[in-house]
Amino acid sequence: MRPIVIAANWKMNTTPADAGGLARTIASRTREPGVTRVICPPYVSLAAVRDALAGEDVAVGAQNVHHELAGAYTGEIAAPMLAGLASWVILGHSERRAYAGETDAQVGAKLDRALAAGLRPILCVGEVLADREAGRATEVVDAQLRGALEGRDPVALSAAGLVIAYEPVWAIGTGRNARGADAAAMADAIRAGLRSLGWGGSAETVPVLYGGSVTSANVDEFLTEPAVDGALVGGASLKPDEMAGIVARAGLTARARGLG
Ligand code: 13P
Secondary structure, eight states, rough: OOOEEEEEOOOOOOOOHHHHHHHHHHTTTOOOTEEEEEEEOOOOGGGHHHHHTTTTEEEEEEEEOOOSSSSSSOOOOGGGGTTOOSSSSEEEEEEEEEOOOHHHHHHHHHHHHHHHHHHHEEEEEEOOHHHHHHHHHHHHHHHHHHHTTTOOOOOHHHHOOEEEOOOOOGGTTTSSOOOOHHHHHHHHHHHHHHHHTTOOOGGGGGGGEEEESSOOTTTHHTSSSHHHHHHHHSGGGGHHHHHHHHHHHHHOOOOTTTTT
């Protein structure tokens, strides 16, 4: 049985002074049995959020790690530096692919670093609007998956709890969410891609999340889809009322699936 995961990606928002309070408020308003909660603040707020969440069943995640272990990479953070600060990490987010030029090969190397450091990875994939309009969405996502996962050990990745987030670029921060049916179709395509990479039955155990303008008002559309296992939430994840609504709805799905 796959878990239901609601992950908050705070992106470049909050300060160490306010992040802890926000995390605590969200945690206290989202206690739903069977829902795995993750909060991913900026690096400088990881310690504050970790401390604020002591005693709460909410994981802390980072938003990225560098693909090298150490060295002359000014401004970067390596996976081993997150020891004690984070237990999850977002990798290959489309904003990093677009603004930091991250390649599929680098994202694959980041996966290796995350696994070696004991971090649970959320691998992000998703097409831009031109690709969807040209009917190439599945092809693009499949190439991203292949670029990051080919040649990597499915057993190790599934043991590390790999999560895949389907985040169509045109839906991120635009208020224009994908349709539930499209997210479900892509989740099926992602699992087919995993099988073609030699994952066999393990493909069915990988949680696939949807991300892109998720709110408490539209999350139902995604969580009613059996192929979709939760959400990676951006803008709405900074709002306790929104997170309360999203996680409450996730709790219904968790109960329907016999979790919690
Ligand atoms: P929004 O929810 O703000 O569209 O962001 C989605 C996202 O990129 C989460 O990683």
